[in-house]
Amino acid sequence: MQQVLIYLIGTAGSGKTFLTKTLSDWFDFKEIDNVIVNLDPGAENLPYRPEIDIRDFFTLEDIMLNYGVGPNGAQIIAADLISTKIDEIKDEVDYYDVPFVIIDTPGQMELFTLRQSSNIVIDSLGKDRSIMIYLFDPVVAKTPSGFLSLLFMCSSAVFKLNIPQIQVLAKSDILSDEELDMILGWSEDPEKIYESLYSSAFSGLQKNLGSELFYMLKDLGLFRPLVPVSATTNLGMEDIYDGIQEIFYGGEDLEKILY
Numbered sequence: 001m002q003q004v005l006i007y008l009i010g011t012a013g014s015g016k017t018f019l020t021k022t023l024s025d026w027f028d029f030k031e032i033d034n035v036i037v038n039l040d041p042g043a044e045n046l047p048y049r050p051e052i053d054i055r056d057f058f059t060l061e062d063i064m065l066n067y068g069v070g071p072n073g074a075q076i077i078a079a080d081l082i083s084t085k086i087d088e089i090k091d092e093v094d095y096y097d098v099p100f101v102i103i104d105t106p107g108q109m110e111l112f113t114l115r116q117s118s119n120i121v122i123d124s125l126g127k128d129r130s131i132m133i134y135l136f137d138p139v140v141a142k143t144p145s146g147f148l149s150l151l152f153m154c155s156s157a158v159f160k161l162n163i164p165q166i167q168v169l170a171k172s173d174i175l176s177d178e179e180l181d182m183i184l185g186w187s188e189d190p191e192k193i194y195e196s197l198y199s200s201a202f203s204g205l206q207k208n209l210g211s212e213l214f215y216m217l218k219d220l221g222l223f224r225p226l227v228p229v230s231a232t233t234n235l236g237m238e239d240i241y242d243g244i245q246e247i248f249y250g251g252e253d254l255e256k257i258l259y
Helices: 016-029 060-067 071-096 109-113 116-125 144-161 177-188 190-199 204-219 237-249 254-258
Strands: 004-010 034-038 100-104 130-136 165-169
Touching: 004 016, 004 109, 004 116, 004 237, 016 034, 016 100, 016 130, 016 237, 034 071, 060 071, 071 109, 071 116, 109 144, 116 144, 130 144, 130 237, 144 165, 144 177, 144 190, 165 177, 165 237, 177 190
Parallel strands: 004 100, 004 130, 034 100, 130 165
Antiparallel strands: none
């Protein structure tokens, strides 16, 4: 059975790290072997203990000291340095030989999705068995413009990384029932967000830009029903599991394949 590599991707503060822990804990509960890879060299006080950790090779502090740069410059250098350690990371991933590898990517999404090093990492570990879970920040997603902006960034990740994607609404437990229904409604029926966009207090220019972005995303077929998830309540873990099954196993139950 092929190993599935799950990349968690989203804007800073969207909850990638805590969702990594929750997903791993859920697999553990289901008695499905998995390991966690931390690719964020600036991570502190992680809620999980990664089996494979980029900080074993270098940290942001190391880079700042060795290259004489500040935190921002160190993050950019670190994003490129990750690809230089990919052989060692691959050896460790292969050593564990588990069905699921959960990969927590750097906090700043663009440091992973927009740089060529990310393609080197994905290609080296196995592009044909990779999938991304893209996290929509619930606070940003509460407005029509914020939702469309997140969907645009989500589509850019698909374009750049070229791997299957499951879109999730992170931290859904912090939303009211009304807010949750509204955001999920936008993802399920694009016309609803178009109506919300034009009923908002935008200027003419904002509405024109929003309209053009809306139709571009719609024509490309990038609107998909969001999966509401919560790292606090475990909501959505079963749905993520089902989504992975559908993509890699045609909906066949993974437990039947494993056991």
